[in-house]
Amino acid sequence: MQDIQPEEDRVFPGTGTLLWLAILTLAAFAGLLSLVPPLPAAFTAYLFLTMALITLIDLRHFIIPDVLSLPAIAVGLLANIVLFPEGDRFAGLAHGLAGAFAGGGAFYLLRAVYFRLRGIEGLGLGDVKLAAVAGAWLGPAALPSACLLATLSAITGVVLHGALRGRKGMDARQRIPFGSFIAPAILIFWIGQILQMPPLW
Template identity: 45%
Template structure:
């Protein structure tokens, strides 16, 4: 294992702690970067040793050092998930270069979007929109190393098809039912997916994304 990948695994839980802050603070408009972490019950500012990824939660047993209130398992859970994504990137992606870092960063952002969407039914533009140029940039970088195979055009088409397809479905649904059924946040996220996987990969991504929604009602009916 390379030194870069070892550092990625050590860095991942720290990223997870920051992602947990994004999940809690971003939808409510609270400051993320410059705001001090504090207990929501007694509002005591947390010290550095209260925020050591994974370790502090175990030592404090998930409670505030000052008032003893339950802090919750969100931060620890996201830290573990961020570490799991980093492990996946190290094991699956080519070990040389920055691909494991790029794969982990993409996974971390998608994890954050999934958690925010599950908690608040919201996909913030500040997280989804940067994924579009990032996917095209990574594709262009890989295209240069494969002697100009034209991948960038396929991924650009993927972004356009992804956005146009979902936004079109949302428009049709609204015209037929008279209410919103699919927000533009989903269309922007699908544009980002297209920028990363290309137009040919959109079908499989949509299938895997829709599968839980199809399996759930089917399981209830059975």
């Protein structure tokens, strides 16, 4: 079991601020779902709830429960089978599987290389499984952009946190709840696909 990091070392604000952010986000999301057909809306609602729980749990406890991430891989594959634009279920399954293996494989390789070079774990297995979730929902094409958004958000969060606390630099040993940045990125890019919005970049 992982140790829980002291409150002063966390990247995110307190529970009260998070609650208000969650309420505002939920209100905006409810309005968004009204624009989406019922079946895509059901998948999106599931993803929203799952990613919100992962974000909050990883934020507070630095863990990503398998009971949330593993079913999300299967549901992501199902969503691609049912909702794939061309209506080809085999193509949808292949799209989701390719993304899941690409995401999980890339993060596992990164984890192994970092451990080999530094002798410490830079990524938890929970992050590896969440990367597989990202690929299962988004497919291989959108996966790099989602990971880039999560990484940039994490860097920005750490820098702002340090600035607010008067720190001049970043401690390389500081633990970061990276899943709390990956999960929102998955949701953002999935909604973009559902609404057929142009890529962010």
